[in-house]
Structures are given as C-alpha cells and as structure tokens.
Amino acid sequence: MNMSYCRWQNTLTDLRDCKGDLDDRRNRAEREPLSNEELQAAKSLLGLAMEMVSDIAMDMNISEDELIDSPNILDSYWEDLQIQCIEHEEE
Numbered sequence: 001m002n003m004s005y006c007r008w009q010n011t012l013t014d015l016r017d018c019k020g021d022l023d024d025r026r027n028r029a030e031r032e033p034l035s036n037e038e039l040q041a042a043k044s045l046l047g048l049a050m051e052m053v054s055d056i057a058m059d060m061n062i063s064e065d066e067l068i069d070s071p072n073i074l075d076s077y078w079e080d081l082q083i084q085c086i087e088h089e090e091e
Contacts, residue, residue: 018045 022042024030034042057067060077067073 018042 021030053064053067056074056077057064060067060073062073
C-alpha cells in the first residue's frame with residue numbers, strides 16, 4: 001500500500017511502466033502473454049482509469065472528450081480540490 005504522502009508519485013511511475021508494456025504489446029515488441037491474473041488486473045486498471053476520467057468530467061460539468069482534449073483544465077480542478085482540503089482542515 002502506498003503511503004499517502006507519495007501515493008500519486010509512486011502510482012504515476014507504475015502507470016508509466018504499464019503504459020510502456022501496453023505500447024510494446026500494441027507494437028508486438030512484447031511476445032510473452034499476460035497471466036490470467038495480470039490480464040484481469042490490466043482490465044481493472046483501465047476500467048478504473050476510465051471511471052476516474054468520467055468522475056472528473058462529471059464534477060467539472062464537461063464531457064470526457066473535452067477533458068481528454070484539454071488536460072490543462074485539470075489544473076483548476078486540482079486547485080479547487082486543494083482549497084477544499086485546506087478549508088476542511090480549518091473547520
């Protein structure tokens with residue numbers, strides 16, 4: 001389990017590794033098939049990523065396509081979340 005102070009950093013590193021593996025498989029550079037457990041985890045990971053994109057788009061009242069096409073929009077989303085966390089701590 002990732003510690004909360006580095007959860008996003010550690011997960012980003014791991015996700016980049018998974019993307020690299022997916023790219024290799026798409027380009028047929030990786031020839032070893034995934035185990036059933038790894039295949040299920042890959043499907044679950046991609047499903048969760050799509051769910052996160054959908055949730056953020058819904059929070060921002062924009063389409064998923066708009067969010068994907070304009071990743072800089074996320075700056076204001078995270079800024080708002082940070083402000084909410086600070087306000088919650090002050091209560």
